[in-house]
Amino acid sequence: MGYLPKNFDGSFLTPLLSHEYGKIRLLAAKNIAKLTNFDNTAILLQTYQNETDTGVKREIVSAIGRMRNPGNKKILIDMLEDNDPKIVCQAIRGLLVFKNDSKVTGKLKPLKNHQNEMVRAVIYKEFFAEKSSGKNVLRHPQSYDYLKNVVVNDDVLQVLKYVSDESVHLTFTSPPYYNARDYSIYSSYQDYLEFLEKVFKETYRITKEGRFLIVNTSPIIIPRVSRSHSSKRYPIPFDLHSYLVKMGWEFIDDIIWLKPESSVKNRIGGFMQHRKPLAYKPNPVTEYLMVYRKQTEKLLDWNMRSYDLETVNYSKVPDGYETSNVWKIDPTFDKIHSAVFPAELCRRVIQYYSFKGDLVFDPFAGSGTVGTTAKSLCRFFLLTEQEKTYFDYIKEKLGQETLFDQLPAHFYNLKKFKEHISQNKAFDFGEKQISSLNTLAESHNIKLDKHRKDFFSFEICFDNQVNQMTEVYFGTVEELFEFANSKLMELSDNEQLNSYQVFFKELVSGTLSETYTFNDFNKKHLATKAMEYLYTLLKGPKK
Numbered sequence: 001m002g003y004l005p006k007n008f009d010g011s012f013l014t015p016l017l018s019h020e021y022g023k024i025r026l027l028a029a030k031n032i033a034k035l036t037n038f039d040n041t042a043i044l045l046q047t048y049q050n051e052t053d054t055g056v057k058r059e060i061v062s063a064i065g066r067m068r069n070p071g072n073k074k075i076l077i078d079m080l081e082d083n084d085p086k087i088v089c090q091a092i093r094g095l096l097v098f099k100n101d102s103k104v105t106g107k108l109k110p111l112k113n114h115q116n117e118m119v120r121a122v123i124y125k126e127f128f129a130e131k132s133s134g135k136n137v138l139r140h141p142q143s144y145d146y147l148k149n150v151v152v153n154d155d156v157l158q159v160l161k162y163v164s165d166e167s168v169h170l171t172f173t174s175p176p177y178y179n180a181r182d183y184s185i186y187s188s189y190q191d192y193l194e195f196l197e198k199v200f201k202e203t204y205r206i207t208k209e210g211r212f213l214i215v216n217t218s219p220i221i222i223p224r225v226s227r228s229h230s231s232k233r234y235p236i237p238f239d240l241h242s243y244l245v246k247m248g249w250e251f252i253d254d255i256i257w258l259k260p261e262s263s264v265k266n267r268i269g270g271f272m273q274h275r276k277p278l279a280y281k282p283n284p285v286t287e288y289l290m291v292y293r294k295q296t297e298k299l300l301d302w303n304m305r306s307y308d309l310e311t312v313n314y315s316k317v318p319d320g321y322e323t324s325n326v327w328k329i330d331p332t333f334d335k336i337h338s339a340v341f342p343a344e345l346c347r348r349v350i351q352y353y354s355f356k357g358d359l360v361f362d363p364f365a366g367s368g369t370v371g372t373t374a375k376s377l378c379r380f381f382l383l384t385e386q387e388k389t390y391f392d393y394i395k396e397k398l399g400q401e402t403l404f405d406q407l408p409a410h411f412y413n414l415k416k417f418k419e420h421i422s423q424n425k426a427f428d429f430g431e432k433q434i435s436s437l438n439t440l441a442e443s444h445n446i447k448l449d450k451h452r453k454d455f456f457s458f459e460i461c462f463d464n465q466v467n468q469m470t471e472v473y474f475g476t477v478e479e480l481f482e483f484a485n486s487k488l489m490e491l492s493d494n495e496q497l498n499s500y501q502v503f504f505k506e507l508v509s510g511t512l513s514e515t516y517t518f519n520d521f522n523k524k525h526l527a528t529k530a531m532e533y534l535y536t537l538l539k540g541p542k543k
């Protein structure tokens, strides 16, 4: 009935709550809700108890909630037991008005362990989500300058070790097609999936809050070994999906990239001849673009509002955008790389999922299409590609500076990238640890180099008597701790100090290459020991 004025006489609505048609009962409940009249509670509750239609029940809970009457708290609390999660969410909504009442919060908070994910998410957002991570020094639209327009030639997993948390706005990539092409070989499908799991876990870490990952994959076929065997088809997008959601990526959309049938490999030929059932093999004209968002309790609106008006206006998607999730785009064939993205595909993804000035990442850059397109759309790019031939190809395309370049591209191997990072990277190691390191350093007359502190690279100032300065480079904090932790796992206390020494010697001689897991206790403990050992290395035991 639309808006109902305060003095509206809605008494004719209550008998309709027992009408034989569910639709009428639903509309009655909906309009009673607008009246917010406490006198209706009893009849609403009675209807709720006898109602079988869940839609009507939900409206009733909403009506009771909308009254905002403290006398209804008990009724709403009882409704939290309903087995329809949507009703539980409605009841929560009604109760959140009384968030200051400890009895109410005492009932709501335990729902963070509710069996339903929607209920858990609401409770988490209301009571448990950190308002701001406070971890990142950058504002949401910003990214580190030293990562902008950078291409690194190495294994993506090695490169990402040096990239800070929450650095990139969008990742668009097409991973290797298991063993279907020559450029990468995995010992098994499981190995391949686990490799991708590691890459997308790291991608998750370096992605900004609430931003997107778009993965282009398709089922692939590995040809049969001989005529007496069958070929094997691997459903990559479907298998990868469960890994991605498990690590926190929230599934948003599936977009189908549809290619002309004439452009794909013919599989239907045999069937066309014999028409025998079971041997039907359609031509695969589609690939998937699976769209995921980094988990956050914040709405998309939060992401969008963090940009200034000028950027938002500049980034508006022009007319002619795709309205369905089926994108008809011709594939691109390339003389050097066998699996390049069509520029049109990249253009759409970048335009629809990023703003001007954002940093777009492609861990499997290939010929660098994501880079060239990002650049043409006034975004920045960060690319990794392990094959030198393709890296050189990217360099050819992105390396030529023009007068209009906002920022020239930089091309590095891993070693040069590490150096580049060590000269530029801002601090992102826990403040607490750093301040305890500082205190310790001061007590040993060692000065930390503030510009490089996350790199655990120190400028060590000897005291005035020696009057000498040395710089020691050790690698990232994570490398240091991971390595040390692995060494310390099974050692007794006495042995631990020794192992620190071994560890630092290995570091100094540059043999640090493995990765290990570590925990916070060991991190802190090691930070202290590290400084002490550094001191003894340089000055002998402290008296």
Ligand SMILES: C[S@@+](CC[C@H](N)C(=O)[O-])C[C@H]1O[C@@H](n2cnc3c(N)ncnc32)[C@H](O)[C@@H]1O
Binding pocket: 154, 155, 156, 157, 173, 174, 175, 176, 177, 183, 184, 337, 339, 340, 341, 363, 364, 365, 366, 367, 368, 369, 370, 384, 385, 386, 387, 390
């Ligand atoms: C499907 S192609 C990507 C093509 C790209 N979308 C383009 O437009 O050219 C996958 C690329 O990932 C690269 N690659 C495979 N394993 C890698 C790794 N561990 N680190 C970095 N790049 C890798 C391969 O060399 C290949 O060029």
